[in-house]
Amino acid sequence: MRRVSRGLLAAGIAGFTGSALIATLWATEPGRLPTRTAWAFAGLIFVGLAWAALAAWTAWKRPLFADDRVIAGWLAVVFTTATTLVTAVVAGPLVAGPGLLMITAAVIVLVRARAYRDRLRSQVAALERQRGQ
Structure with a gap:
């Protein structure tokens, strides 16, 4: 594991x-x-x-190139957005302020995770090009 x-x-x-x-x-x-x-x-x-499923999958499947971070970022964005929308509908738009802050934080996490994954992929591509020469 x-x-x-x-x-x-x-x-x-x-x-x-x-x-x-x-x-x-x-x-x-x-x-x-x-x-x-x-x-x-x-x-x-x-x-x-x-x-829980994401944590178990990460522990057993060994995802490559930080895919687990990107999936976690997407889960955070989707779940915070859904929670904020439901809160705004049920309690009114004025109470959605903290949710908007959480959505912003989730988007930042997702952007950073994608950048890290892309950096890893470009390093692998550079090493493969170097190996092929």
């Missing part, structure tokens, strides 16, 4: 634990949950399992 970054490992463990706790809470509710609450629980379970 390959070394996984501490941040991704923490996100995977937290995602799995959070999903398990929410699923347990949902399963032990005595009655039927309101529709919006059920959708919120399902969404949170999905988000947590997605982070």
